[in-house]
Amino acid sequence: MTRRLQTEILVIGGGATGVGIAWDAALRGFDVILVEKRDLTHGTTGRYHGLLHSGGRYVVKDPQSARECIAENRILRRTHPHCIEDTGGFFVVTPEDEGEYPDRFVQACAETGVPCEEIALREAFRREPLLNRRISRVFEVPDGAADSFLATHVTAQAARQAGARILTYHEVTGLLLRGPEGAREVVGARVEDLAGGETLEIHATMTINATGAWAGQIARMAGLTVEVIPGKGVMVAMNHRLVNTVINRCKMPADGDILVPIHTVSVIGTTDVRVPDPEHYGIEPWEVALMLAEGDKLVPGLSRARAVRAWAGVRPLYQEGYTGASREATRQFTLLDHARRDGVQGLLTIIGGKWTTFRLMAEKTVDKACEYLGTRQPCQTATTQVPGAEQGHYWLGHRLHEVEEHELHGDLVCECELVTRAMLENAVYRNPTLTLDDLRRDLRLGMGPCQGGFCTYRAVGILHEMRERAGEAGGEVDRSDWEVAYMQSPAHNRSLPPPSSLPLALSSPNLLLRDFLQERWKGVRPILWGRQLKQEMLDSLIYLSLMNVDHLPDAGLTSPMTAFYEQDAGDVGETEAGV
Amino acid sequence: MREIPDLLVIGAGLSGLMAAYEAAEAGLRVKVIAKGLGSMHWSAGTVDVLGYAAGDKAVSMPLQELEGLQAVAPHHPYVVAGAEAVTEALSRFVALAKELGLPYEGAEEPGRNLWLPSPVGAARPVYLAPQGQRYGDLALAEPIVVVGFEGLRDFYPWVIAENLRKQGHRARGTVLPFALLSERRDANTVQLAQELDELKRVVTLARALKEVVEPGERVGLPALVGLDRHGRAMEVLQEELGTRVFEIPTLPPSVPGMRLYRALRSDLEGRGVEVEIGMEAVGYEAKEENGGFRRLLWVETATSARPLKHRARAFLLATGGLLGGGFDSNHEGRVWERVFDLPLAMPQNREDWFRPKFLDPAGHPVFQGGVSVDREFRPVSPEGKRLFANLWAAGNGLRDCDGIRERSREGIAIVTGIAAARSILVALRREKHVH
Numbered sequence A: 001m002t003r004r005l006q007t008e009i010l011v012i013g014g015g016a017t018g019v020g021i022a023w024d025a026a027l028r029g030f031d032v033i034l035v036e037k038r039d040l041t042h043g044t045t046g047r048y049h050g051l052l053h054s055g056g057r058y059v060v061k062d063p064q065s066a067r068e069c070i071a072e073n074r075i076l077r078r079t080h081p082h083c084i085e086d087t088g089g090f091f092v093v094t095p096e097d098e099g100e101y102p103d104r105f106v107q108a109c110a111e112t113g114v115p116c117e118e119i120a121l122r123e124a125f126r127r128e129p130l131l132n133r134r135i136s137r138v139f140e141v142p143d144g145a146a147d148s149f150l151a152t153h154v155t156a157q158a159a160r161q162a163g164a165r166i167l168t169y170h171e172v173t174g175l176l177l178r179g180p181e182g183a184r185e186v187v188g189a190r191v192e193d194l195a196g197g198e199t200l201e202i203h204a205t206m207t208i209n210a211t212g213a214w215a216g217q218i219a220r221m222a223g224l225t226v227e228v229i230p231g232k233g234v235m236v237a238m239n240h241r242l243v244n245t246v247i248n249r250c251k252m253p254a255d256g257d258i259l260v261p262i263h264t265v266s267v268i269g270t271t272d273v274r275v276p277d278p279e280h281y282g283i284e285p286w287e288v289a290l291m292l293a294e295g296d297k298l299v300p301g302l303s304r305a306r307a308v309r310a311w312a313g314v315r316p317l318y319q320e321g322y323t324g325a326s327r328e329a330t331r332q333f334t335l336l337d338h339a340r341r342d343g344v345q346g347l348l349t350i351i352g353g354k355w356t357t358f359r360l361m362a363e364k365t366v367d368k369a370c371e372y373l374g375t376r377q378p379c380q381t382a383t384t385q386v387p388g389a390e391q392g393h394y395w396l397g398h399r400l401h402e403v404e405e406h407e408l409h410g411d412l413v414c415e416c417e418l419v420t421r422a423m424l425e426n427a428v429y430r431n432p433t434l435t436l437d438d439l440r441r442d443l444r445l446g447m448g449p450c451q452g453g454f455c456t457y458r459a460v461g462i463l464h465e466m467r468e469r470a471g472e473a474g475g476e477v478d479r480s481d482w483e484v485a486y487m488q489s490p491a492h493n494r495s496l497p498p499p500s501s502l503p504l505a506l507s508s509p510n511l512l513l514r515d516f517l518q519e520r521w522k523g524v525r526p527i528l529w530g531r532q533l534k535q536e537m538l539d540s541l542i543y544l545s546l547m548n549v550d551h552l553p554d555a556g557l558t559s560p561m562t563a564f565y566e567q568d569a570g571d572v573g574e575t576e577a578g579v
Numbered sequence B: 001m002r003e004i005p006d007l008l009v010i011g012a013g014l015s016g017l018m019a020a021y022e023a024a025e026a027g028l029r030v031k032v033i034a035k036g037l038g039s040m041h042w043s044a045g046t047v048d049v050l051g052y053a054a055g056d057k058a059v060s061m062p063l064q065e066l067e068g069l070q071a072v073a074p075h076h077p078y079v080v081a082g083a084e085a086v087t088e089a090l091s092r093f094v095a096l097a098k099e100l101g102l103p104y105e106g107a108e109e110p111g112r113n114l115w116l117p118s119p120v121g122a123a124r125p126v127y128l129a130p131q132g133q134r135y136g137d138l139a140l141a142e143p144i145v146v147v148g149f150e151g152l153r154d155f156y157p158w159v160i161a162e163n164l165r166k167q168g169h170r171a172r173g174t175v176l177p178f179a180l181l182s183e184r185r186d187a188n189t190v191q192l193a194q195e196l197d198e199l200k201r202v203v204t205l206a207r208a209l210k211e212v213v214e215p216g217e218r219v220g221l222p223a224l225v226g227l228d229r230h231g232r233a234m235e236v237l238q239e240e241l242g243t244r245v246f247e248i249p250t251l252p253p254s255v256p257g258m259r260l261y262r263a264l265r266s267d268l269e270g271r272g273v274e275v276e277i278g279m280e281a282v283g284y285e286a287k288e289e290n291g292g293f294r295r296l297l298w299v300e301t302a303t304s305a306r307p308l309k310h311r312a313r314a315f316l317l318a319t320g321g322l323l324g325g326g327f328d329s330n331h332e333g334r335v336w337e338r339v340f341d342l343p344l345a346m347p348q349n350r351e352d353w354f355r356p357k358f359l360d361p362a363g364h365p366v367f368q369g370g371v372s373v374d375r376e377f378r379p380v381s382p383e384g385k386r387l388f389a390n391l392w393a394a395g396n397g398l399r400d401c402d403g404i405r406e407r408s409r410e411g412i413a414i415v416t417g418i419a420a421a422r423s424i425l426v427a428l429r430r431e432k433h434v435h
């Protein structure tokens, strides 16, 4: 049976861009539905580097991008402060980067309005003692570190509060088309509810394709060609805050030239390699080796620190008719108005850009939608704070501080990332949860040095216990109190009363276990050596010898994520010569 | 100056301690040095000998599986030791454990694996179980009530019960207040076990259990029923309840593993064996000897104050491979043995270390490599040539076994520890004879 829903605007894609559009459109009073095929931030948004750009990286190469970045940087610090750590950023000149670039950089910063100040080396080394002492010049810019999981979730909450419906684990499998060839119109989409097993038809006046690297696939459903340049980038998280400031190499953007401190780790990245499929790509040993070698140039000895995880994201780069190496493509975004470009009404595609500019991209997209929907509501997102903004900027010690202040040690489920039992329960109560990976993104569960060794079992036990207590009955979940703004606060999650109904979409505990263990394995396999390899063997001891999870019942069950975690990340993708 | 020991054991895991026991029993002067406590503190405290054979085949009679092992893994430590030595070493362990007051038992039918509930309710193949876990035996008919404690983060009774039911057993879960165990909410399993060394607490717990246990049920509790007075605590519970009570292992730290470790260690110390923890072996000195061998003179340890030299007539490496810390590895794909840089039978290319699936039934090659030894458990070169005149190796750092995958970690430790010690005895006696 097919259920039918009606809306004014249908947004496809639950990354930063799509969620930003839903928020913007709902604030302007539109009726909005957003569909995302997995959890929010399943795509590039959840696999990025974590940098709130000042624009410094682009001042020479792409001044328009730089201008957009600095403007949006200032806005997001106001609208999403709790998703941002105000780390500041350095552009450093290593012995390999000399030449005229640094002077051009200073000049271009001035031209694009990116604040940039050269600081004394002594001062730079005082603030970042591990920096390479052979660095000859340091420029300070207002970079920051941003948590895209949290930012996307709170933006989604803001959108919901403004009336939008956000449907996760809902995958678009076709577009609803009307009219003959030449006068074609997109009037919505066919959607599979992967958790509920239902097919939906969502009818919409305007459909917005915000699927990033997948945008070509959606466009094809309307018979259109949209050429996305998929550029895979690899990042490696090191087990410490090796630096507390974002460190950029002061040179033309290249591989492995940024080190971002975020939460408890520092992330070195990235590469840029073409891949055929945004869902299916691997991480090669040479890519990890390259990141470590480049990292050593910023912080000597970085390669000997403990790497805890590696991941990759795919850049959704678009240039009409462009086929060159992907690093050379523009970082600016493109809004495709298919009525004008292809003569197909009712469909917009927004593509490219950066996390930092998602709000601007959403604004431009909804402006365009307004033209077709015949209204002229002004955009409000630049001046509207999302829920939880009153917490101010994120700071590294906040969880530890709260755990100590309220003596919550006994409630810790994840000691590495300081996740309490109540945080876990509330995240499940107040937020759609299908896999433990969803909780990882919500809470940073399993993201620390032991990579889920202890908390995976505990989380499964607690989730199962919640289901047991609620009885097998379950029922429709009332998500009217969907609440994520304080999801990461141990103190806040002490006092929340449990909501009236329980989300019982939770699957078999055995499936939760297997899925998450495989998800973790995928992330650690590329960086297993030294102490992390020893750690992994301990985790194997726990889950095989002690628990025997590979011989649990329900062996045949799969979730919508199982295949994704299990895909053999063999050697997919080819090296771009000269990149 | 103190006398030079006959045997220096490097590593205080199960294999090192078993070797030390065997050698000390036979009258050798033995010393044990180790960096840390070994992996007993992370395990279930059971003796797993062989649970799954090639192709993930569940094994019911481990000792009958050894012949098959020879065909697929000719260098497997059980094959090197030989079936007789395997059987004998396990009996030796049973006798010792009994002597230590920490009895271990096998299935009713000799030679058969027990299947015991794991912390998620899977059935674990176990050859010898500490008495406290014995009645978890899933071949027994009585229904099980798994009792947890509200808010105890390392044990979840309902998951265990649900999975046991799914496998056809009668089981249910329930919880009691945490305060029965401790006033300290942040206590770990070891601290909680220590609370139950107090008789008063055990009696109170028994009373609370009476309220929730139905007639005819046996009771599964998290493995924290006492640390030093575990035997007494179990007796009191069974007596008060009039039914069988058993432990189910928890997340580490493992109380049953720790009980075994402490019992073994104090037995050794009673025999005059020095056990020094916090001593990381970092190097050695050897001299060339006739016949192309090198003879070890001493092993060096790093301590905060100064390096120390440990001399001995014979040396046993029982540092446990990647997990125990006996091997290290780097991102270039090199894996090396840390004290003697012994050659390892191991893929030296990171791309070949792992399989794409974490739970792949074939396991991961890097966890299966290790030190090659000859029939006497002396390390050899890839060509099969002995490397040192007075060095032996034992435990899970040996090649061609995958203790975690096979569920054979403790079996390998016990069998090779004892076998190596016996080979050392023979060699030292022969030497005495010659000199």
Ligand SMILES: Cc1cc2nc3c(=O)[nH]c(=O)nc-3n(C[C@H](O)[C@H](O)[C@H](O)COP(=O)(O)OP(=O)(O)OC[C@H]3O[C@@H](n4cnc5c(N)ncnc54)[C@H](O)[C@@H]3O)c2cc1C
Pocket: A012, A013, A014, A015, A016, A017, A018, A035, A036, A037, A038, A039, A040, A041, A042, A043, A044, A045, A046, A047, A048, A049, A050, A051, A052, A053, A170, A171, A172, A173, A210, A211, A212, A213, A214, A231, A232, A233, A234, A270, A312, A313, A314, A315, A316, A351, A352, A353, A354, A355, A356, A357
């Ligand atoms: C390696 C790397 C590092 C980066 N680092 C930074 C950085 O430090 N700072 C910065 O500002 N930017 C960074 N970026 C850029 C930034 O991450 C992206 O521009 C941004 O996240 C794109 O968001 P998006 O919403 O457009 O796309 P996505 O996040 O990819 O969202 C698209 C969504 O569409 C969903 N989808 C696809 N098909 C369907 C379907 N059929 N039905 C329903 N849903 C579907 C996907 O699941 C996905 O969630 C980085 C990018 C990469 C690749």
